[in-house]
Amino acid sequence: MNISRRVFLSGSASLIVTAPMISNAFGSSLTKKNLVVVMLRGGMDGLTAVPFIGNNILADARPDIGVEKPLKLTSDFALHPQLKSFKKLWDKDKASIFHATSIPYTGRSHFEGQYLMESGGTLPYYDKTGWLGRALETGNRKSLSISLPMPLILRGGRDLDNFMPSANKLPSDETLKILANDYSKDKVLSNVLNTIRQRPIAMMQNSKNANQDIKKLAKIAGEQLAQSDGPNIAVFDIAGFDTHADQGGNNGEHAKKLRQFDQIISTLENEMSSAFENTIIVSLTEFGRTLDQNGGSGTEHGYGSAILMAGGLLNKSKIISDWPGLEKKNLFEGRDLNSSVDARAVYASILARVLDSDHKQIVKKAFFIVADDSSSLSSAEPNFCTSFATT
């Protein structure tokens, strides 16, 4: 292993979301910047997506579900072969990875973990709004979630919409007005109906038979994000990473789901053309998985995972990690990849750049953390990813 642990944090962390052509000055930007968050539910296995190849520990721990011939990124890390489009962007300095990172939740419950990865709080089922939504509560931005429900992560935001293609037709706006009248005393229902009435026609025409096809869904999202008056934020939701049995290696369940993530990236790149230059796609999961394979050629709920980022807003391909190692003594509770970077710090930093917002404000609004002035929470600070470690 030839990474010096501390070099990462002092040297390179601030580079990851610096867009070369965008001014760093807060609050002033003429370019529309887009953020796409892809939620990977069930516990995405960072060690399958981005295997550590610096020694044999991982391969030995997983005789039946190892990734063969992964795409090499550095002397220590490689990429799952299904992440082909991600690799292409990596080669163009437009993809980066945070490894050994997690939200600060160690309970190993999906449902608590997913709640917290979306709410941004520390108590499961407590906060009723999401970190992304709260970050968006000011400013003139629109969000589109590619899902049937309005995901918790966006709740609390303004100008929210969610969408899945359907073949059924809505009645005329005249008819919807009758309902608007009926809903007028109910704020939530009113808001929801109001957004429906203002949906772009293009979105409604795109509606046939695309329900389960992630590429078609990404195409619709891409079209909308590319519009100058379209949404700035898109959220995707992929479930099925909870592979307790038959996880597979190069193929199989986990690989299939990683491929869907990759297809979102490639479709958005194709569809958005120049707007992709002002876009960053980022993954989010509730926890990683155990180092060892279990009784069913799967893995159990773990802790540290990886955050994958791709898009034109990146200007350098890097793996950023304070790599804890896979030796038993370095594993969390002797079984899971540890987390050495608070995932909230990564998202806060990305938010600050995409929203041109003050980093301190974002941290406070999105993650309820009030930083005192002496700490190093400013996004200009290279140490942003360690800044939560002590709180």
Added chain:
Amino acid sequence: MHGNQPVFERFWHFWGNHFAIIDKNKLPDFNTGPMQREQLRPLMTGRFSDMVYDMTLTWPMMKSLDNFKSRGPNSEFNISRRKRNKPEKGLNENHGRELLELHTVSPDAEYTQKDVINAAYIMTGWGMVGWKKGQGEAKKIGYQGSLHEPGTHEVLGKKYKSSGFDKQTRGKKQLRQLIEDLCASEDCRNFIAFKLCRHFICDNPSKEMIKTVTDAWLKSKGILIDIHKAVLEAAWKYGETEEKFLSPETWLIQITRMTGADWPGDPKIFEYDFKSKLNYKQKKIKWILAELGHLPYRAKQPNGFPDTEAEWLSQEYLVRRIALVNNPTQIGLYKNSLPEIDISKKMVNKNFDDPKELLEVLEKLEINNESSNSLIATLCSRKVLKV
């Protein structure tokens, strides 16, 4: 939809979702339905702990939560493999965790990773038995002592010993004892009572509502009929002032009963054998529930479908309800039946204690020559979405 015991059916939907089977390995196509109809329904009049025990030991549950693959690390099976230098097959924690988190005590019980592992140890040995390759019928669940992790396992402070001399049955009783203890705990009562009140009364049930149910639970020692009665009592007592946003499936059933549409038709339509493909009439209800985002048996995660307004009220969900009513033949209201305005008026008069408000809306529609909108104006009105 047209059954003569709608209250029982609502509870059935609740428990089916409580013991949700995820959409995996064709389970919803072949196993989940029979499990809910033939195994779950008869359990609804017995004790809660019996229901948990029997549902734990169903094939869809064992399969979807992977326990059928779990082996005790020091089981006879693995010791023998170790001796023969064969790769060992280890523990699978999935089912043990969800038994605690989702089916009984919830994270409020503050169990640890160690408790989860010990619960999984207790569950080792349980899986499918006597099944041969190529055999089509549902798998039988049984206990194989050779796969069980030997020794005493402690969960939430209580020790479960391996008793008996027969190798085949040693350790078998641990699961029954564990489930009895979990179901007798205060955390379990509170969690299940909370879920019941949230489902039947409102998104944030009060302590009083929950107490009505837990009191009945304690008094009856967990008899479900008494628990269900208490839920209804609480709904009656507190429901008047509370509102509940209906889930898509409940809403669909509600509006069908309200309009009295002869749909989806005679139950005989749904009798079919495994040899023939489903026909249009059999599939239609499935398509509609899928479109509404609430196709039973197809929950993506083992916590089942959600139960609150925040989860069920979104732009896209609402679009789909409005679009469904916009095409009334979809819900069994055909052109040759009464005009929409007459159906709407009849329905409002029949179903609302205070129909005045909606009748005024309908009258206005008539005056404005917008009678064709009357079904949307009523079935998608706030009063019908939230009850």
